[in-house]
Amino acid sequence: MNRPDGGRALLEVRGIGKTYGSVIALRDVTTAVHAGEVTCVLGDNGAGKSTLIKILAGVHRHDSGELLVDGSPVSFSSPREALDRGIATVYQDLAVVPLMSVWRNFFLGSEPTTRLGFLDRRRARDVTRTALAEMGIDLRDVEQPVGTLSGGERQCVAIARAVHFGARVLILDEPTAALGVKQAGVVLKHVARARDRGLGVVLITHNPHHAYPVGDRFLLLKRGRALGAHEKSEIGLEELTRQMAGGAELEALAHELRGVDR
Amino acid sequence: MTSTAVSDPPDERVGPPRPLDRLVLRPEIGALLGALLVFAFFSVATERFLSTGGVATWLDDASTLGIMAVAVALLMIGGEFDLSAGVMTASTALVTAILATRLGWNVWLALLASLAFALAVGALNGWLVTRTGLPSFIVTLGTFLALQGLNLGITRLVTGTVQVSGMRSADGYSSAGFLFASTFTLGGTAFYVSILWWVLCTAVAAVVLLRTRFGNWIFAVGGSPLSSRAVGVPVTRTKVLLFMTTAGAAWLVGSINILRFTSVQANQGIGLEFQFIIAAVIGGCLLTGGFGSAVGAAIGALIFGMARQGIVYANWNSDWFQLFLGVMLLAAVLVNNALRRRAERVRR
Ligand SMILES: Nc1ncnc2c1ncn2[C@@H]1O[C@H](COP(=O)(O)OP(=O)(O)OP(=O)(O)O)[C@@H](O)[C@H]1O
Numbered sequence: 001m002n003r004p005d006g007g008r009a010l011l012e013v014r015g016i017g018k019t020y021g022s023v024i025a026l027r028d029v030t031t032a033v034h035a036g037e038v039t040c041v042l043g044d045n046g047a048g049k050s051t052l053i054k055i056l057a058g059v060h061r062h063d064s065g066e067l068l069v070d071g072s073p074v075s076f077s078s079p080r081e082a083l084d085r086g087i088a089t090v091y092q093d094l095a096v097v098p099l100m101s102v103w104r105n106f107f108l109g110s111e112p113t114t115r116l117g118f119l120d121r122r123r124a125r126d127v128t129r130t131a132l133a134e135m136g137i138d139l140r141d142v143e144q145p146v147g148t149l150s151g152g153e154r155q156c157v158a159i160a161r162a163v164h165f166g167a168r169v170l171i172l173d174e175p176t177a178a179l180g181v182k183q184a185g186v187v188l189k190h191v192a193r194a195r196d197r198g199l200g201v202v203l204i205t206h207n208p209h210h211a212y213p214v215g216d217r218f219l220l221l222k223r224g225r226a227l228g229a230h231e232k233s234e235i236g237l238e239e240l241t242r243q244m245a246g247g248a249e250l251e252a253l254a255h256e257l258r259g260v261d262r
Numbered sequence: 263m264t265s266t267a268v269s270d271p272p273d274e275r276v277g278p279p280r281p282l283d284r285l286v287l288r289p290e291i292g293a294l295l296g297a298l299l300v301f302a303f304f305s306v307a308t309e310r311f312l313s314t315g316g317v318a319t320w321l322d323d324a325s326t327l328g329i330m331a332v333a334v335a336l337l338m339i340g341g342e343f344d345l346s347a348g349v350m351t352a353s354t355a356l357v358t359a360i361l362a363t364r365l366g367w368n369v370w371l372a373l374l375a376s377l378a379f380a381l382a383v384g385a386l387n388g389w390l391v392t393r394t395g396l397p398s399f400i401v402t403l404g405t406f407l408a409l410q411g412l413n414l415g416i417t418r419l420v421t422g423t424v425q426v427s428g429m430r431s432a433d434g435y436s437s438a439g440f441l442f443a444s445t446f447t448l449g450g451t452a453f454y455v456s457i458l459w460w461v462l463c464t465a466v467a468a469v470v471l472l473r474t475r476f477g478n479w480i481f482a483v484g485g486s487p488l489s490s491r492a493v494g495v496p497v498t499r500t501k502v503l504l505f506m507t508t509a510g511a512a513w514l515v516g517s518i519n520i521l522r523f524t525s526v527q528a529n530q531g532i533g534l535e536f537q538f539i540i541a542a543v544i545g546g547c548l549l550t551g552g553f554g555s556a557v558g559a560a561i562g563a564l565i566f567g568m569a570r571q572g573i574v575y576a577n578w579n580s581d582w583f584q585l586f587l588g589v590m591l592l593a594a595v596l597v598n599n600a601l602r603r604r605a606e607r608v609r610r
């Protein structure tokens with residue numbers, strides 16, 4: 001990646017690929033996530049966006065290519081390892097346990113304990129309530145099962161959790177998909193705030209109006225391949241929208257870009 | 263994508279607090295009501311039920327079942343079954359008895375060896391289930407059959423019969439017996455110490471389940487293993503530990519039995535695994551995992567004990583116990599189902 005400052009990427013993939021049985025979900029994709037920058041991943045349904053972030057998050061192991069954290073190659077065997085390196089993720093399916101309460105979901109896997117080793121329930125509840133309030137969600141009760149929340153509220157719980165635990169890299173897979181105008185705005189503000197705090201952010205969205213204002217670089221995927229990677233300075237909102245809209249223009253562009261690649 | 267406007271002030275969603283709702287969501291509520299009902303019924307219908315001797319008898323009946331039901335409940339909340347848990351109570355007793363009576367081991371040493379054996383089988387169950395991804399129902403059915411065969415085969419090889427006896431003369435019998443099979447007197451009546459073990463196991467399980475990280479993980483791996491893994495819960499380790507817990511509980515019950523009766527039949531324990539599951543379900547555990555209670559399972563076992571002894575006191579044929587069980591189980595499943603739907607009513 002031709003970075004202007006030449007700084008080392010927090011997270012980098014080089015020619016990465018992933019197959020599910022005979023399905024090639026991702027093939028030869030290269031990109032990087034730098035501190036204080038937002039990398040947007042865009043593409044059609046089934047383009048392989050979620051597959052890419054699941055590799056970054058440690059859910060899946062890549063089959064080919066390299067995944068580098070702080071410049072050294074890694075192969076996460078579980079999401080725990082990614083989390084331990086400060087990489088937190090909001091999954092498209094949210095990864096919540098419907099029957100468990102909001103605060104138990106919020107801290108699942110990273111529960112706070114008292115000195116005696118028991119759950120610090122008061123702190124967990126307070127932090128959950130505060131984090132959700134910051135997200136613009138005022139829950140009746142953090143004790144209620146997550147399954148009883150609305151889709152958008154559930155999404156906010158997952159985002160608030162990732163924002164809270166993402167120490168270095170924050171990955172968001174379509175975080176605004178089910179959100180209202182206000183909450184989507186809040187989420188984008190959080191993305192910008194995380195970026196300003198020096199985190200690297202990976203944002204997946206279908207909405208160029210969400211991607212463009214916060215994004216620093218844009219990775220376009222189609223059928224598992226990288227269709228193009230642009231710095232913000234290289235592309236305008238209109239062009240980005242046009243490329244995302246696809247259709248015949250996208251096909252033409254695909255040819256053009258492949259020609260450029262070779 | 264669609265920008266359905268979410269109402270700005272959240273206040274309008276804040277309904278009045280409904281304590282009844284909270285209560286209804288507790289998984290053990292149904293079992294508690296059932297226990298009160300059964301208790302009231304037999305208290306009125308029979309004389310002996312409420313006598314101290316009667317109470318000691320049904321508490322004892324419930325105790326060993328309860329120890330197992332609590333462990334099985336944890337496993338069920340974690341989303342798995344263990345069909346080998348019943349035979350395991352016999353296997354551990356046989357290992358202890360054979361080592362102590364045939365090889366002349368000290369009882370304590372024999373107990374330690376059978377504990378190690380139990381934990382190893384539990385770990386094997388867990389490893390097979392998590393490794394293969396097969397339903398635990400089928401994997402533990404395999405261990406169930408294997409253990410059943412081992413119990414009979416080895417006992418016959420060693421003793422030439424299908425039972426091992428003579429524990430009383432083994433070294434260390436009296437001290438081990440004191441811990442696992444003695445009685446204590448309360449109001450002039452002797453109660454078995456197994457009742458205390460039951461209470462202790464229930465308390466520990468309840469605290470672990472609701473107040474520790476591990477407890478949080480139990481609910482999570484049963485509710486959604488994929489989501490749990492995605493947020494960093496060690497799913498495999500949690501499940502393996504749960505299988506080891508049921509095996510450990512089976513060791514405790516096997517030890518209580520062998521030290522109390524001083525002999526063990528090789529075909530003991532078969533069929534008990536379903537009683538454990540039934541007690542756990544009556545106590546509010548969902549068959550699908552992710553929901554349930556340790557206290558509820560203990561109450562489920564209590565219902566069992568009260569009904570089984572109550573029917574004896576009432577001089578009814580024990581056939582009626584099966585009918586009672588069936589009705590209890592159906593009622594519990596229906597209640598649980600309704601509860602779950604309340605807890606889960608997912609809005610879209
Ligand atoms: N677990 C899986 N097993 C088999 N195939 C899979 C699996 N996960 C994804 N795929 C396939 O991989 C391809 C890429 O899927 P992916 O979820 O990465 O797409 P996406 O870009 O996130 O799409 P969307 O915008 O709809 O979320 C799809 O064709 C999908 O069917």
Ligand SMILES: [Mg+2]
Nearest residue numbers: 049050092173
């Ligand atoms: Mg996706």
